[in-house]
Amino acid sequence: MAEFLSLRDAVARYVEDGATVAMEGFTHLIPFAAGHEVIRQKKRDLTLIRMTPDLVYDQMIGAGCARKVIFSWGGNPGVGSLHRLRDAVEKGWPHKVEILEHSHAAMACAFEAGAAGLPLAVLRGYVGSELPSVNDQIKFIECPFTGERLAAVPAVRPDVSIVHAQKADRAGNVLVEGIVGVQKEAVLAAKQSIVTVEEIVDDLRAEVDYHPNACIIPGWAISAIAVAEKGSLPSYAHSYYPRNNAFYKEWDGIARDRDTFTRWIEENVMKAGGNA
Amino acid sequence: MAEFLSLRDAVARYVEDGATVAMEGFTHLIPFAAGHEVIRQKKRDLTLIRMTPDLVYDQMIGAGCARKVIFSWGGNPGVGSLHRLRDAVEKGWPHKVEILEHSHAAMACAFEAGAAGLPLAVLRGYVGSELPSVNDQIKFIECPFTGERLAAVPAVRPDVSIVHAQKADRAGNVLVEGIVGVQKEAVLAAKQSIVTVEEIVDDLRAEVDYHPNACIIPGWAISAIAVAEKGSLPSYAHSYYPRNNAFYKEWDGIARDRDTFTRWIEENVMKAGGNA
């Protein structure tokens, strides 16, 4: 049953040093507030899973939280590189970070398989790609009915998943709307889960925009809910606020240089309250 | 691109003798009008796939359309047996019908795999069940990561799938709402598809109850759309009409006896117009 906690308490309780953590949100509803809380609490040695690392993982990697990153597209969308990710992988700053690299299709299937309680995902994938030569987690199986060779990857089963959503109600049920990405799968695949939300409403079913088949995660499938207003800025929240495109461009300058980056984190994350 | 056809023309064009046909709708939105049209057009030797055969397949089997039935629960829900299915399987009337029997989980996964373009579905299923001893389509594979033994079944890939839905718009996009069952998967898994609908509206996106994540099947993924008002009676259509429970009970008496059944089909299906 979801417990309503402050973001600080939720991260303190559920994100342990050394844990495998998935923070999802496919360009939309990226849990930045939660990422900043992880940085403030100086979590270390995390295995960070995310299809598109984006700025949130660039910040966490630069701040020294990550030991390993599992991803399928690691760029600053619409801008260029993730300089902190590259600096960690290529130059080992602030320390060496290991990467494990997939395609989107494989990671999406791996989250889906995790949610479905399976140990593996099977897909028509990686045909002719050299990714299997650098990722020993990609194997191939033979279909027992057709003999076709199919790719197999291990299911994603994080220790904790963190996602951001529009609303929760007092019973802890969460609504995700718009681009829903793999958030529901991330929550269901994880042992523990934290959902940050823009706001708490009385009852999702009583909301004017309630729809019988809306993407709702029931409160009993979530560990903790924390209110984090504007919790996904500079990414966006459908029907709440738009993406801060200017900041994505600015980030390129901030993240290019270690000192500029460190100052930015110090001023904008470490010194900020629980809701930066 | 979906073509708007009469139900008669749609069935005539897409349901061929000997075809593999999935008519789905999980207790809700069962495509009865289409089933009756198949009976009227005296289609023969069909392999009928459906998780819950229900009255619609009982009628088609009794009317001689089926050669084989693939299913996972074959009863009259809330009432008892499907007498026509039993008579065909046990006594060979009107001719012998072969059955291939799964669990719901396996069939749901097989539809899902069909929609996902895979040749097989993998599940944690059939452990300790004797169904694999009577269904040679159930195999077991070993997970290459964990060594776990997992069940595998072939994906469902029908020649044609037929489902009923609430609305289509003029571009052929279809809305399914309420209990959505495996209708979307059935349509996407099939080579051809017919969707019968209660009504045609101008534009689904302009409807008052439009929701960004509603279950919508785009017109270009459908072969034909046919209007069939009350097309799922005696089952129901969420927000249109309730289930005719009385008829489900009555059916028990009608279907118990070959002559009563034959008369009922003659009077209620064969003599009815295109919209029985």
Add this chain to the structure above:
Amino acid sequence: MSTVDKDLDYTSSEMMTVTAARALQNGMTCFVGIGLPSEAANLARLTHAPDVVLIYESGTLQTKPDVLPLSIGDGELAETALTTVSVPEMFRYWLQGGKIDVGFLGTAQIDRYCNLNTTLIGDYREPKVRLPGGGGAPEIATNAGEVFITLKHSKRAFVDRVDFVTTLGFGRDGKGRDGVPNIGKGPTRVITDLCVMKPDPETKELVVVSLHPGVSREDVIEATGWEIRFAETLESTPEPSARELEVLRELKDRTARAHAGA
């Protein structure tokens, strides 16, 4: 349907439903079979377990039907659900994904090791009676945390050897779950109109642990197709409370009225 117990103001059917309902704890997630399990699960929700989460295989998550559904996918289930998902999602994410505490099942036949048969009576190729088949049960029984079973007690149902193992209890020899990874505990109690049974912790053979008021050991022996065992300290099942009976009867009346109309 069932006869009223002579000295008591409730039927053996009501005794069964109330006892089955009490097995569900508040807050549990329950994957509900249609019929007796559905009646018991909703009674639990309307009495001691208001926050029990009822899930039906039609995709209706956390549903609160006002009347009992006739079919597993009645409109009532969708209209009162928190949300409704596709049937593949239901079986993949919610059942196989490990979100279900208890699967609540009925059956046509059951044996001493809780194996269930809902497929047929007789031989598979030449059935005497063809039953509906497995439905959701085979995977509910293995993927839910535990399984409750409720059915009427009779020699036709409680058989020495089920004609077909549709759904695993503990296997023909009681060892069917041994060493199987990622499998639920299996059946933990069977509730009938006569008694409550639990599997022996070692052998997994069903043992009567509680007799309903007015029921004798002989009644159970008479209605069971094998030499049924009794626990050393046999309890007496607590009677239904006035409130439980009132809520159950109102529920069934509402249901009858609702379904008579259509």
Add this chain to the structure above:
Amino acid sequence: MSTVDKDLDYTSSEMMTVTAARALQNGMTCFVGIGLPSEAANLARLTHAPDVVLIYESGTLQTKPDVLPLSIGDGELAETALTTVSVPEMFRYWLQGGKIDVGFLGTAQIDRYCNLNTTLIGDYREPKVRLPGGGGAPEIATNAGEVFITLKHSKRAFVDRVDFVTTLGFGRDGKGRDGVPNIGKGPTRVITDLCVMKPDPETKELVVVSLHPGVSREDVIEATGWEIRFAETLESTPEPSARELEVLRELKDRTARAHAGA
């Protein structure tokens, strides 16, 4: 960004985008990569192919953005989509399920057999330049009916040997799709700011089939990292029409205005 052709009122970038747009036919379903492919696909939709179905990997089905998205999951894409599905559904049902006629991709490196590299320059363990990675491309390239590729022509991009095959064209030897079941046709055309290339039907090696106005063979040779072949009858790419240029420029202006604000 690009220089205006001397005698013509359009840039080589515009020439590339217009030519790429023309490759899309009305009614096609197109899985759209961000950047140049997205620009071309939306130009097609706004000109000759109003019913082209644009699908982005963020789950937005049949979207009609008024301005070009910066990221693959901009709000604009969801707000103008017919419906938005989960990312697993997008890759499983829509791409792998065979519903995509054409995948429209960009790339950092490409070789003569249309293999694409978006992973890195240099050695995998000691990269000189680390690129974003595969994203959706590896499975778009094999599961879509065919693939169009668009990128700027330069020796850095058109290399003799890609440093890493992120995404299959026709393999290191041109035979990478031979005998593979259930695989799309692969790349059928490559559109650059200089020319249009297509794979040789036999060898699968890229052949220039059309030169853009004002571009010489030498320009292409100069900008290609291998000995590029030319078709026997080399065509001249038709110029952009006034309407195409107008629509493209309006689209880019609207986009610039929209993104300057945020």
